Amino acid sequence: MATAGVPGRFYRCACFCSENLYVARYGLHVRFRDEAQLRRDYGPILRSRGCVDPKDFEELLEELQQEVERRQRLGQESAARKALIASSYRPVRPDIYSSLQDVALAPEFLDATEYSTSPGADLSGLLQRLETVSEEKRIYRLPVFTVPFCQALLEELENFERSDLPKGRPNTMNNYGVLLHELGLDEPLVTPLRERFLQPLLALLYPEWGGARLDSHRAFVVKYAPGEDRELGCHYDNAELTLNVALGKTFTGGALYFGGLFQAPSALARPLEVEHVVGQGVLHRGGQLHGARALGSGERWNLVVWLRASTVRNHLCPMCLREPELVEDAGFGDGFTREEPDTVDVCALT
Numbered sequence: 001m002a003t004a005g006v007p008g009r010f011y012r013c014a015c016f017c018s019e020n021l022y023v024a025r026y027g028l029h030v031r032f033r034d035e036a037q038l039r040r041d042y043g044p045i046l047r048s049r050g051c052v053d054p055k056d057f058e059e060l061l062e063e064l065q066q067e068v069e070r071r072q073r074l075g076q077e078s079a080a081r082k083a084l085i086a087s088s089y090r091p092v093r094p095d096i097y098s099s100l101q102d103v104a105l106a107p108e109f110l111d112a113t114e115y116s117t118s119p120g121a122d123l124s125g126l127l128q129r130l131e132t133v134s135e136e137k138r139i140y141r142l143p144v145f146t147v148p149f150c151q152a153l154l155e156e157l158e159n160f161e162r163s164d165l166p167k168g169r170p171n172t173m174n175n176y177g178v179l180l181h182e183l184g185l186d187e188p189l190v191t192p193l194r195e196r197f198l199q200p201l202l203a204l205l206y207p208e209w210g211g212a213r214l215d216s217h218r219a220f221v222v223k224y225a226p227g228e229d230r231e232l233g234c235h236y237d238n239a240e241l242t243l244n245v246a247l248g249k250t251f252t253g254g255a256l257y258f259g260g261l262f263q264a265p266s267a268l269a270r271p272l273e274v275e276h277v278v279g280q281g282v283l284h285r286g287g288q289l290h291g292a293r294a295l296g297s298g299e300r301w302n303l304v305v306w307l308r309a310s311t312v313r314n315h316l317c318p319m320c321l322r323e324p325e326l327v328e329d330a331g332f333g334d335g336f337t338r339e340e341p342d343t344v345d346v347c348a349l350t
Contacts, residue, residue, distance in 0.1 A: 010216055010310075010333035015320035017071045021064055022173050026051060027233050032064045067172070074168075075330050081166045082182045089183075092159040093152050097184060100192040106143030106279060109197065116200035126204045134272055137258055137288060140205060141274070144281035150247045154301055157221055157247075170220035170304075176229050177222040177301075181331060190219040190305060198307065202241055202283070209240045209285060210309020216332035217307050221247070224254055224292070224300040232292035236262040238319055238334060239286035239306030246276035246302055253296030256282065259289035276300065287318060308335030 020029045026049040030042055038061070051057055091097060102110060112129040115121055130142035145153075157178055161167070170177035180186055194217050202211030218239070224230055231254075244256070257271040273293070274282060284290065286306065313335055317324040324336050 009337065010329065010331065011324075011326040011336040011338065012329040012334035013317040013320060013324040013336060014327050015317060015322070015325070016327075016334065017068050019320045020172070021067050022233070022235070023060065023063065024173070024233065026060075029235065030064070032068065035061055038064070071172075078168055078179065078182060079330055081168055082184075085165055085182055086184060089160065089163060089165055091156060093156040096149075096152055096156055097188050099188050100196075104145055104149040105197070106146055108143045109145075109281075112142060113197045113200055116204055121204065123204050126201065133274055133282070134258070137260070137272060138206070138285060139258060139272070139274070139288070140283045141277075141280055142283075143279050144243070144245050145247075145279050147279050150279050153303075154247050154249065157301065161223075170222050173232060173235060174220075174222045174229055176225070177220055180219040180221065180303075186219065186331075190217060194305070194307060198243065198305075202307070205283065206241055206285065210312040211241065213309045213311045214241070214307045215310050215337075216335040217305055218332065218334075219303065219305045221301055221303050224251070224295045226295070226297070231294040234259070234289055234291040236289055236318075237286035237306050240309045240312050240318075241307040242284055242286050242288075243281050243305040243307065244284075244302055245281040245304075246278050246300070248278050248301055249299045251276075251295060251298030251300040253294055254300045255293045257291055257293060258284065261285065261287045262289050276302070308332070310335055310337040310339070314339075 018033060019031050021032050022029050026046060028042070028045065028049065030038065032038055039057075046057070046060070051060060108129070112126060115129055116126055127140075130140050133139040133141050160178060160183060168179045168182055169175055170179060180190055194214055199212065199214050202209075202214065205211060222229070222232075224232075234257075254276065256274045256276070258274065259271050313324065314337060315323065317336075326336055326338060
């Protein structure tokens, strides 16, 4: 049982440095403690995916050891990048660093949010104001940003990409993109988006997943282009809920695909494909298995927001499926707290 801690402080689970390490060439997430454990737990499946030569295994060991070390340094290096960017970077679109205004948001999104905060609002009424992509999988879509705002945000992101300032990887699977907290866009853009707009919607759509009590997030933009990342392997998110908004530019291919919840048998049977529409956001449960098909041509940029509720994750880490072993971290960490919020029945999250 967690004990009381500093109010407002967030933590990560110690499993971050050893669980769910992604090996792109074998399309596999692994747990890594040491060589003996890796051989014991993953030897057969690695051989079936092409890791047959002793040199292949040695290269894999080195890759995993480097990834563990990278994760151990991540918080300190991210804080250093953020400080350097704050002192040295010149935005080309300073307007997007102002607090999020309604003018940036699609009318349909504002309407759905206004309805969700009105007296007597219920799920059936909200569902009339958005697209149900899959009732079974509980995947929804609606316009979030206006096209001019998407263009302004892309202009800023491309300007930062061209700079010689250091850039962190968006996550462990994507190599190209931007961490929004490092660029200084968490406070003016993502936090108000979560607190003022998303939370009322998600309280109705996903009440048992902490939709009404989203108290932290991790937001990043991913980029897909020829010669860079082109597709994304199947995975699930370190989040209770996820928002994925297509920002542009012009591209073909790259559709999202969804299976079932990662705990479910045959979770990837008959995957559902969802095409991107600029300005529109796809909402889904973080535990929903998903990925992205290969990009055909052009460039695709998406804003991804992992939405977290400590009321859920404090009792069960979604990555190691154990009670979290808390480790101090900067900012929102991975959304865990030492406080004791009202209990959510994690056994019901299926």
